[in-house]
Amino acid sequence: MIKNASTLQILISIYRRDMALAIRRQSDTTGAIFFFALVVSLFPLAIGPEIKLLQQIASGIIWVSALLSVTLSLSRLFNDDFQDGVLEQFALSVCPLELIALAKILAHWSYTGLILLLLSPILALQFNLSLQAIEVLMMTLLIGTPILSLIGSIGAALTIGLKSSGALISLLILPLLIPVLILGTLAVDAAGSNLPFSVYLYILLSLAVLASFFAPLACAAGLRIALD
C-alpha cells in the first residue's frame, strides 16, 4: 500500500490502524473503561460509606483499579495480529520490531490509560479528594499509565497464542508493576496531607523513561520468541 514509506510513516500508520481497530471494537475498549469505573465504585459498597475512610484509601483504590483494567485489556494487544499473521509481517518489515511494538504500546495507552486518566477526576470527586490531591492523582496517572502499557506489553508478548492468557498476564506483570502502584499512591497521599510529593513524581518519571527504553526491547524479544 505505502511505497518507500519512511519508518515514521509506518509507525504512524500502525498507530492509526490500532486506534481505528479500538474505536470499531467498542465493546472491548469501553469494557475496560467501565470495568475501571465499576471496580472503583465497588469499594465503597464493600467498605461502607464513611467519607473519611474512603478519602484515605481513594488513591489506592483508583490505582489498583487502573492496574486491573489495563491488564484486562492487554490480552488482545498482540493476539489478533498473531492469529491473522500480521505480526509475522511486522517482524519481516524493514521497520524494527522494537519501534513497531512501541507504536502499538502507544496506541494501547491512548485507548486505555489516557481514558482512565480523563475519567479519574470524576471518580476521585466521589471519594471527596481535595483539588490538589486530584491534580496529583492525574499527574501520577499521566506518568504511570504509560508504564502499565509498556510493562504490560511484555506480558502480552510472552503469552501470545495461549488459551487462557488473561489470568496469566496478570500473574506475570502485576508483581512488576508494584513500584508504580506504590509511588503513585504515595504521591497522592502526600499531596492529600499537604506534604511534599514531587520526589515521588520524579522517581515515577524516571521509571517511565527507563521503561519506555527497555520495555519495547523486551517486548520485541518476546514477540520474536513467539514467532520463532
Place this chain on the structure above:
Amino acid sequence: MVTQPSFEKSSDKPFNWFLFAAPSRFYFLVKKLIPVCWTLAIILGITGLVLGLLFAPTDAVQGDSYRIIFIHVPSAWMSMVLYVAMAFWGAIGLIFNARLAYRLSNSIAITGAIMTFIALWTGALWGKPTWGTWWVWDARLTSELILLFLYIGYLSLYNAIDDQRKALKASSLLAIIGVVNVPIIYFSVKWWNTLHQGASITLTKTSMDSKMLLAMLIMTFAFWAYAFAVVLTRVNLKTLEEESHTDWVQNELKQLGTPS
C-alpha cells in the same frame, strides 16, 4: 559411530569455556558431584542444627524462639541468590542458545520458589512470638512475598506454553526482566519502613554471638549444598529425558537398569 559416550567431540569448540556445555560431559561430571553435594548437605545440616539448637546461647530478648533463624535466614538468602542464578542461566541460555543453561535455569526455579515459601513460612512462625502477629506489611516481608509471586509467574508461564523450547525461552526472558525489576521493587517497597528488625549481619561487624553466627553460616552452606544437589539431580533427569534419542543416554539407561 559413537561408542565412548562422554568425552567425544571436544575439538569442535575453540574455548574450554564450553567443555561442559555438552550435555553428555556435563551429565557424567554432575553424576559424580551429586553424592558429594548430598553428603555435604546432610553433614552440614546436622552439624548446624545441633550447634544451633543445643549449643548456641539463648537470646537475651527473644528467648529460644529466635532459633528458627537457622532455617529462616539461610532460606531467605537462598531464595534471592537462586532467583539471580535462575536469571543468569536463562540469560546464558538466550545468548548462546544453550540447552543445558536453559535446563539449569528451569531446574533452579522450583527450588527457589520452595526456599521463598520456607522463608515466608518460618518468618510467620517467628513473627508470632516476637511481634505478636503472623504477618506484617513491612518492606522485607513484602519483597519476599513479591519474589514468591515472581517465581510462581515464571513457573506458570513455563507450564502454560506447550512448545518446550519456546517455554524455556519465554520464561528465561521473564526471569531476566524480573531480576532487573527486583531492586526497583525492593527500594519502592522500602518506602514504608516498619517493624522488621534491622539486618543483624553486616560485612564489617555483627551483633550476634559467635556460636549463633557459626551455626547460621554452617546452615547456609548446608542449604547451598542441598540446592546444588537437588538442582543438579533435576538437570540430569531432564537431560536423560530430553536427550533420550542419543546413544549415550540409551547406554546410560541400560547401565542404570531402566527399561528404555
